[in-house]
Amino acid sequence: MPEIHTHEADEHDSAYAGLLVNDAHWAFGTDFEDPLAGVDTTVPEGIDAHELATYCLRLGDDALILSQRLSEWCSRAPDLEEDIALANVALDLLGQARLLLARAAAADPSLVPALPEGSPVPPEDALAFFRDDREFRNACLVELPNGDFAETVGRILVFATYRLSLFQRLTSHPDAVLRAVAAKGVKELTYHRDFAGRWFLTLARGSDESRRRLEAGLARTWAYRHELGEDDEAELVLEQVLATSGIAAPDVRPISTGGRHTEHLSRLLAEMQVVARQHPMGVW
Amino acid sequence: MVPAVLDQRRVERARAVAATVTDPELPMLTLHDLGVLREVALDEDGGVVVAITPTYSGCPAMATMRDDLLHRLQAAGFAEARVRVALEPAWTTDWITPEGRAALAEAGISPPGPAPRREGPVALSLSPTRRAVRCPRCGADDVALTSEFGSTACKAMYRCRDCLEPFDHLKEI
Known part of the structure; x- marks a missing residue:
């Protein structure tokens, strides 16, 4: 067997070696730099800045909340590979959320919650951590509890199918930032949809128990899917997965929450936001 | 000037x-x-x-x-x-240079193949991704996909059926 190479010693071996002077940052949040550094965030002519911002916020909130939900699987998935896969899906969605919230804040700064004078919280983190449940614009589908693995697989399948279809259309959006996020997201969502679709098929063809759980979980997701928008192409893809799996579309009535969230969102936000809210001035 | x-x-x-x-x-x-x-x-x-x-x-x-x-x-x-x-x-992984691909293989990471071409709607794929992957340690082509997601977002996990070693593959995007 050939020698296994690691690497020559370099500055990444010491957590302190790469630090720049004066790089204290807000202690919480996703990362320590502007995700749109140097990107032209001018809103194109003919586009309403507020509408663009709220649209990006909606898309960003969907990704943020599902990312937080999926992160709950960390160390609890059926096996290590699926644990890593779910964490990777969550990470991709968190990345999309960060860019979309940053884009929303740049397009319409009035959407960003006010924080104490001199607060180091970047705008996208202010949106993520300092809004209340009623201000979140995500679909209820992404805030529902995970359920078991089969239910999570069905939910990722539905979400990724709709989002992939939408993002493909958004690659020709007049806003260059949204267009770029969509083009990047298409590549990531393709993996998410295929991951969920393959597991859907596997569980459908597995045991009576795996099939029973898949159908029960899908019924809970299905009632909320209309919130993701009308999309014939996404529906066709879902029909294809269901037909291949020999699973009938759940016979459930759409649940309409009338624009309100379910009670599950506030609990999710409490866990996600509690530490950040205690330390709006926290720097390290 | x-x-x-x-x-x-x-x-x-x-x-x-x-x-x-x-x-x-x-x-x-x-x-x-x-x-x-x-x-x-x-x-x-x-x-x-x-x-x-x-x-x-x-x-x-x-x-x-x-x-x-x-x-x-x-x-x-x-x-x-x-x-x-x-x-x-x-x-896109197509931007990784030939030197980069050689360095990956040298370090035991299988370099990516050509990125998928995208024209029209992205096709659904319900069977494991087919790739012409070789074990970066022993060179065998009898390898199995363990997971499409690996230690970092950009890698998939494989194992070699010949030398039995697991390895990372940088996936095509």
């Missing part, structure tokens, strides 16, 4: 410095080999601006890459250097 020539030399020198910075997760690759380093240029004030493109939307290594670039450039005398994010076009 002497100043233009001097500017050009400055950019070339800055590019050479930036090209030595390595990826924090794949330290056998420079950012140039990875295709993340997109452009080195001067702004209106003559400051060096380096453009980098994220591999994945949520790639947590971006901050480290930026810090490493600034650190290296500042040490080389480019005190006013800046790093900007270039989101478009999106990063």
Whole structure:
């Protein structure tokens, strides 16, 4: 067997070696730099800045909340590979959320919650951590509890199918930032949809128990899917997965929450936001 | 035009410095080999601006890459250097250089094949992705996909049925 190479010693071996002077940052949040550094965030002519911002916020909130939900699987998935896969899906969605919230804040700064004078919280983190449940614009589908693995697989399948279809259309959006996020997201969502679709098929063809759980979980997701928008192409893809799996579309009535969230969102936000809210001035 | 020539030399020198910075997760690759380093240029004030493109939307290594670039450039005398994010076009594994691919294989990571061409709606794929992957340790082509997701967002996990070793494959995007 050939020698296994690691690497020559370099500055990444010491957590302190790469630090720049004066790089204290807000202690919480996703990362320590502007995700749109140097990107032209001018809103194109003919586009309403507020509408663009709220649209990006909606898309960003969907990704943020599902990312937080999926992160709950960390160390609890059926096996290590699926644990890593779910964490990777969550990470991709968190990345999309960060860019979309940053884009929303740049397009319409009035959407960003006010924080104490001199607060180091970047705008996208202010949106993520300092809004209340009623201000979140995500679909209820992404805030529902995970359920078991089969239910999570069905939910990722539905979400990724709709989002992939939408993002493909958004690659020709007049806003260059949204267009770029969509083009990047298409590549990531393709993996998410295929991951969920393959597991859907596997569980459908597995045991009576795996099939029973898949159908029960899908019924809970299905009632909320209309919130993701009308999309014939996404529906066709879902029909294809269901037909291949020999699973009938759940016979459930759409649940309409009338624009309100379910009670599950506030609990999710409490866990996600509690530490950040205690330390709006926290720097390290 | 002497100043233009001097500017050009400055950019070339800055590019050479930036090209030595390595990826924090794949330290056998420079950012140039990875295709993340997109452009080195001067702004209106003559400051060096380096453009980098994220591999994945949520790639947590971006901050480290930026810090490493600034650190290296500042040490080389480019005190006013800046790093900007270039989101478009999106990063693709096709940008990894031949030297980068060789370095990956040398380190036991299977390099990516050609990225999928996208025309029209993305096709659904319910069977495991077929790739012409060889074991980077023993060279056998009898390998099995363990998971489409690996230790970092950009890798899939495989195992070799011949030498039985697991290995990472940088997946095509």
